[in-house]
Structures are given as C-alpha cells and as structure tokens.
Amino acid sequence: xxxxxxxxxxxxxxxxxxxxxxxxxxxxxxxxxxxxxxxxxxxxxxxxxxxxxxxxxxxxxxxxxxxxxxxxxxxxxxxxxxxxxxxxxxxxxxxxxxxxxxxxxxxxxxxxxxxxxxxxxxxxxxxxxxxxxxxxxxxxxxxxxxxxxxxxxxxxxxxxxxxxxxxxxxxxxxxxxxxxxxxxxxxxxxxxxxxxxxxxxxxxxxxxxxxxxxxxxxxxxxxxxxxxxxxxxxxxxxxxxxxxxxxxxxxxxxxxxxxxxxxxxxxxxxxxxxxxxxxxxxxxxxxxxxxxxxxxxxxxxxxxxxxxxxxxxxxxxxxxxxxxxxxxxxxxxxxxxxxxxxxxxxxxxxxxxxxxxxxxxxxxxxxxxxxxxxxxxxxxxxxxxxxxxxxxxxxxxxxxxxxxxxxxxxxxxxxxxxxxxxxxxxxxxxxxxxxxxxxxxxxxxxxxxxxxxxxxxxxxxxxxxxxx
Amino acid sequence: xxxxxxxxxxxxxxxxxxxxxxxxxxxxxxxxxxxxxxxxxxxxxxxxxxxxxxxxxxxxxxxxxxxxxxxxxxxxxxxxxxxxxxxxxxxxxxxxxxxxxxxxxxxxxxxxxxxxxxxxxxxxxxxxx
Numbered sequence: 136x137x138x139x140x141x142x143x144x145x146x147x148x149x150x151x152x153x154x155x156x157x158x159x160x161x162x163x164x165x166x167x168x169x170x171x172x173x174x175x176x177x178x179x180x181x182x183x184x185x186x187x188x189x190x191x192x193x194x195x196x197x198x199x200x201x202x203x204x205x206x207x208x209x210x211x212x213x214x215x216x217x218x219x220x221x222x223x224x225x226x227x228x229x230x231x232x233x234x235x236x237x238x239x240x241x242x243x244x245x246x247x248x249x250x251x252x253x254x255x256x257x258x259x260x261x262x263x264x265x266x267x268x269x270x271x272x273x274x275x276x277x278x279x280x281x282x283x284x285x286x287x288x289x290x291x292x293x294x295x296x297x298x299x300x301x302x303x304x305x306x307x308x309x310x311x312x313x314x315x316x317x318x319x320x321x322x323x324x325x326x327x328x329x330x331x332x333x334x335x336x337x338x339x340x341x342x343x344x345x346x347x348x349x350x351x352x353x354x355x356x357x358x359x360x361x362x363x364x365x366x367x368x369x370x371x372x373x374x375x376x377x378x379x380x381x382x383x384x385x386x387x388x389x390x391x392x393x394x395x396x397x398x399x400x401x402x403x404x405x406x407x408x409x410x411x412x413x414x415x416x417x418x419x420x421x422x423x424x425x426x427x428x429x430x431x432x433x434x435x436x437x438x439x440x441x442x443x444x445x446x447x448x449x450x451x452x453x454x455x456x457x458x459x460x461x462x463x464x465x466x467x468x469x470x471x472x473x474x475x476x477x478x479x480x481x482x483x484x485x486x487x488x489x490x491x492x493x494x495x496x497x498x499x500x501x502x503x504x505x506x507x508x509x510x511x512x513x514x515x516x517x518x519x520x521x522x523x524x525x526x527x528x529x530x531x532x533x534x535x536x537x538x539x540x541x542x543x544x545x546x547x548x549x550x551x552x553x554x555x556x557x558x559x560x561x562x563x564x565x566x567x568x569x570x571x572x573x574x575x576x577x578x579x580x581x582x583x584x585x586x587x588x589x590x591x592x593x594x595x596x597x598x599x600x601x602x603x
Numbered sequence: 604x605x606x607x608x609x610x611x612x613x614x615x616x617x618x619x620x621x622x623x624x625x626x627x628x629x630x631x632x633x634x635x636x637x638x639x640x641x642x643x644x645x646x647x648x649x650x651x652x653x654x655x656x657x658x659x660x661x662x663x664x665x666x667x668x669x670x671x672x673x674x675x676x677x678x679x680x681x682x683x684x685x686x687x688x689x690x691x692x693x694x695x696x697x698x699x700x701x702x703x704x705x706x707x708x709x710x711x712x713x714x715x716x717x718x719x720x721x722x723x724x725x726x727x728x729x730x731x732x
Contacts, residue, residue, distance in 0.1 A: 284650065458670050461672075
C-alpha cells in the first residue's frame with residue numbers, strides 16, 4: 136500500500152465537504168494554554184539541491200578517521216547485500232504489521248529474527264526488538280521486578296563494570312518507580328565484578344542481578360558464578376551481552392547451572408552502521424515462563440483457516456494499546472528497519488561467519504595490544520580475559536593523547552577517567568575485524584610519536600579529519 | 604440473555620460470589636463477563652495469603668482481545684486459587700459459575716449483604732446492553 140499525500144486542492148475539497156474553514160479549526164477543542172507555540176529557530180525550507188549541499192558539507196567534517204573506539208558501538212563490516220535488500224520498498228516502508236493478512240513478509244522476517252536471537256542467546260523467547268540496548272536493560276529491570284514474586288524489595292544489583300550510559304539510562308527510566316539500583320564494585324586488578332562483594336549480599340532481598348558480558352572494560356565476567364548466585368538467592372538474573380561475542384562465548388542461556396532469566400543488549404554489531412550513535416536496536420530474550428511479562432512486540436507462528444502456516448502479532452494483551460496503564464511497558468513498537476538489516480546480516484554470515492568475525496576481532500585486539508605494549512611505556516590495566524576491547528594504562532593523561540592522535544586522523548579510544556575517576560590515565564581501545572595490519576601499525580607508530588612529543592611539551596594541535 | 608443463577612451474589616464489576624460456608628466464599632466472573640471477553644487465554648491468579656480490599660484489583664483475565672482486572676468483592680484474604688485455570692483458562696468460558704477463580708476468607712461477612720442479588724445484577728447487565 137503506497138503512501139499518496141493529499142494535494143492542497145484535495146484538502147480544501149475535504150474541508151468544504153465537512154463545512155470547516157481550515158485545518159486549525161478542527162483543533163478548536165484544545166485550550167489555548169495547551170497549544171504549542173510556533174517553533175522559532177527553524178528557518179524556512181531549503182530546496183533538495185541546497186539540502187544535499189548542506190549535508191555533504193557536514194559529512195565532510197565528519198571525516199573518515201581510523202576507528203579504535205568501542206565502548207558500546209562497534210565498527211564492523213556490513214556486507215553490501217544487507218542494505219541493498221533492507222532498502223527495498225517492501226521492507227523499507229512497510230508499516231506496523233497490525234493487519235496480519237497484509238503483512239506476512241514483515242512478520243515472517245521478524246519471526247526469523249526472533250528465532251535467530253533466541254538461538255544466539257540460547258534462550259527460549261525473544262521479542263521483536265526494542266529501541267536500544269540501554270533501554271532494553273531498563274525494560275528488563277522493570278520486567279524482573281514485576282516477575283519476581285518472591286522479592287518485595289525492588290532493589291537491583293548492578294555492577295560498576297557495566298556501561299555507564301546503560302547505568303544512567305536504567306536509573307532515568309526506573310527511578311520514579313521506587314526501584315533502587317545498588318552498585319557492585321569491580322576488582323581493581325582483574326577488572327571483573329568483585330565476587331566477594333557479591334557474596335556479601337547473600338540472603339538479602341534483591342529482585343535481580345545484572346550481569347554484563349563482556350563488561351565495559353572488555354573484560355569477561357565470571358558469569359557462571361554470578362548466575363548461580365542469583366539463582367541460589369532468589370534473584371532473577373539479567374544478562375547484558377554483545378551479540379557478536381555470543382558467537383564465540385557461552386551464551387546467557389548456558390550460564391551457571393540453569394542459565395539466566397532475561398538476556399538483553401544492543402544489536403548494533405549485527406549490521407547497523409555507527410551513524411554517529413544510532414539508530415541501533417535493543418534485543419530482549421527471556422525464559423518461556425516470563426513471556427507474559429515481556430514488553431515489546433512478539434510475533435507468533437500459527438495456521439490460518441485453511442491450515443496454512445502464517446505469522447501474526449501475539450500476546451498483544453500485554454501491550455499498552457490494550458492494557459493501557461497496566462501494560463508491561465509504554466513501548467508499542469520495535470526497530471523494524473534495523474532488525475531487518477540485522478536479520479539479513481545474520482543470515483548472510485550464518486553462525487560460522489559470526490564466529491569467524493568475532494575471532495578476527497579478538498585476534499586483532501591481541502595484535503594491537505602486543506604492538507602497543509612493546510613500545511615500553513604502555514601496559515594492560517586489568518589482568519582478566521577480554522573479548523575485543525581492553526584497557527591500557529598510559530604514562531600520561533589520556534585526553535591530550537587522544538587530541539593529538541585525532542590530528543593524525545586516528546580515533547584512539549575512549550577516555551575512561553571521565554566515567555571512572557579511579558582509572559587514571561586509562562584508555563579503552565577496541566579492534567574489530569575491519570582493522571588491518573597496516574591500521575594497527577599506523578596506530579602504534581602514531582601513538583609512539585604522540586607520547587614522545589607530548590613528553591616534550593607539544594604545542595597545541597588542531598583536530599583535522601580531512602587529511603586522507 | 605446471559606445466565607444469572609439465583610443463589611449467587613454479584614458485583615457491579617461482574618464478579619459472582621458463592622458463600623461456601625466455614626467462612627469461605629468463592630469468586631468468579633459472570634456469564635455476561637466471559638461473553639464480552641471472548642475466548643480466555645490466560646488467568647493471572649493472586650497469591651494465597653494476599654490481603655484483599657473490596658473493590659481492589661486482585662486477578663487478571665486475559666482474552667485474545669482484552670485483559671480485564673478482576674476485583675475483590677469483599678475485604679479479606681485469599682485462601683485458595685484455582686490452579687486448573689493455568690492450563691485451561693477456557694474453562695471459565697465453558698462454565699463460568701463452576702470455575703471459580705479464587706476462594707477468600709472475608710474479614711467482615713456482613714459485607715456479603717451489600718452485594719447485589721440476581722435480580723439487581725440482571726438490571727446492571729440490562730443497563731449495559
């Protein structure tokens with residue numbers, strides 16, 4: 136069904152047919168004090184030619200630096216076929232599949248996405264996606280509080296090693312619901328969540344435990360012990376994972392003696408370009424017994440009157456267009472386009488391709504760390520095992536180093552001290568499968584020069600990204 | 604016309620109440636209610652021991668098109684819940700007056716007198732239609 140806008144003439148015809156002078160008149164009932172003022176600061180429209188020119192100029196300013204930043208969004212290769220297919224009109228402009236008869240294509244794709252996600256996480260159920268990883272975690276927390284009937288406390292154990300933006304988002308979304316987030320410290324040597332600190336909470340009343348894998352430092356957490364602790368002490372366990380990492384690490388459904396209750400995270404590594412921060416998508420999986428507490432869309436497979444297989448939205452009574460204030464969430468949508476891309480991406484790579492990609496990331500990071508630490512003045516900050524990111528301790532302040540690296544067209548990494556004051560001069564670096572040997576050498580050489588020159592008191596350098 | 608047994612008591616929110624003696628009353632939803640809801644797919648039961656107040660939400664019945672709250676008719680405590688509804692929620696559609704949702708112990712049995720009788724409830728149903 137194509138979208139055909141009304142012409143000005145048609146609008147006038149409709150208005151006179153119902154005896155109304157203008158569209159504004161149809162909003163008569165809204166009191167003046169509730170009306171929005173006209174938006175100032177928005178200039179007059181530009182032509183397509185002007186907009187194209189404007190956007191090209193802005194894009195040039197972004198430049199194409201060599202990227203060694205991870206910190207929650209990763210620079211992976213997305214096969215050309217992914218967006219070639221995803222931008223087909225049938226997918227690109229498909230509407231919400233409320234009317235199953237007219238949406239079998241969309242619904243089938245979403246069902247396949249759910250299946251792939253559930254398999255990747257080794258969980259029983261997946262929904263059709265949420266906005267992003269951080270809000271997916273917030274939803275998981277709300278879900279756990281609802282679902283954990285044994286706990287009255289509404290307190291959640293959250294590792295400090297979890298992504299700071301995720302912690303902030305969860306706090307924003309749950310703070311007015313009387314839910315308290317209690318922080319778990321990490322071991323200063325290993326970079327992993329401190330198990331002794333976790334054990335100290337045994338017997339206390341908590342609704343859930345959040346378990347990141349890998350954590351913000353790229354370090355692998357002791358997930359089996361953490362999942363078992365949750366189960367033993369009546370907490371629901373919530374895994375927050377990098378989906379690509381799950382191709383080579385044990386997935387949440389296999390942690391501990393009985394897996395986790397809820398698994399979530401951000402699907403950006405599966406086919407979404409970095410795009411200055413989004414759109415990405417959040418995934419959410421859970422045990423079958425909690426499915427009624429799960430927010431978001433759920434696609435089900437069934438048969439029609441003639442016994443033919445078909446797909447449809449299901450368990451909609453949880454959603455807010457039916458349940459209103461008692462719904463599992465105010466969300467009633469999903470990230471259809473990003474999920475389409477992710478599903479095609481996963482189908483193209485397959486389980487093997489995903490595993491190979493993950494392995495390449497890990498290998499590249501290993502080589503990068505080797506090159507950087509052999510410079511003599513940089514060392515790994517944590518001793519714990521890592522996936523494709525790690526923390527390096529620099530002999531000087533990070534912001535200055537990053538600024539100078541940027542002048543050499545390199546995004547050197549993430550300055551951890553801004554979120555973790557205790558991690559002085561610590562840099563989070565990431566290497567994905569897209570970094571070649573030359574890239575790694577370039578980074579090492581540039582960093583060596585930067586460290587040398589900064590020690591001599593370098594003069595101010597201006598960031599330039601258009602050198603290549 | 605929906606069925607409204609004479610011997611039961613009713614609420615305006617379409618619950619029925621049966622005094623089973625020994626300080627226990629059974630509560631379910633009426634024929635009218637199950638008809639409006641359509642095929643039930645899930646019943647969210649309260650926990651045994653939960654304190655109830657008259658008019659307060661205590662359970663949820665979910666059909667393909669709607670999820671409706673079930674309200675406690677009286678003040679009291681949940682004594683028993685109908686576990687068979689977990690596997691067969693449609694039993695309520697088939698026999699709404701046999702398949703109670705929960706049994707409760709009213710803290711003030713005189714409240715039973717304030718409930719509607721069959722005739723008064725029939726009027727409520729008529730007003731709605």
